[in-house]
Amino acid sequence: MLIIFAMAVSLDGVIASAEDSGNANSNTAIVDANGSSVTKSQREAAKQKLAVLKEQIKKEKNDVQVKIKMVRVAGRENALARLDAAVLRITNLKVKVVAEIAKLEAKGVDVSSAKNSVATAETKLTAANEKIAEINTLLSASINELVKGDKTKLRTLGQDTETLIKDAHLALIDAIKSLKEGLKAKVDAENGNGGI
DSSP: OHHHHHHHHHHHHHHHHHHHTTOTTOOOOOOOTTSSOTTHHHHHHHHHHHHHHHHHHHTOSOHHHHHHHHHHHHHHHHHHHHHHHHHHHHHHHHHHHHHHHHHHHHTTOOOHHHHHHHHHHHHHHHHHHHHHHHHHHHHTSOSSOOOHHHHHHHHHHHHHHHHHHHHHHHHHHHHHHHHHHHHHHHHHHHHHHHOO
16 A cells, blocks of 8 residues: 555646646756657757858858848747757656656556556657657758748647647646546555455
């Protein structure tokens, strides 16, 4: 019974993490299950392209144009960093949920629904990373202002990415709820079978 209580307390910590993961100001170091940054290579490629663009800007003779272009590149870098941070926060939560699933499964708790929810979250995160890769390509292609068609595409990609991230977050919250319900059912079954 003490072990199950400890598991319940542990789940409450994961729930707190789930609620905090919606906080855009979280600066938690986030890694995937293998211990490496989830979008590291993707971001590195974009950073390299943006660095090349910055070097091109330095060759510009018009100081006003230099400032405009530097602000544009900085804005693009910040947008990409925010998207990556959002995906990484949800990935960090997913890692915690997967760890809780493993602990509870070892204790005989039914975790099948939670596993399905995590699989849904993983699918959404993969799709979000693909959208971010498209955004990276679009934003690092040129230092010039985006044409109308690219702006529309960027807006659509951004909205799609945001939706995918929210859906992944909701799937993980469902997984946590499922784990709590499974744990409660196990406790109830033990109390009913053991009797007082």
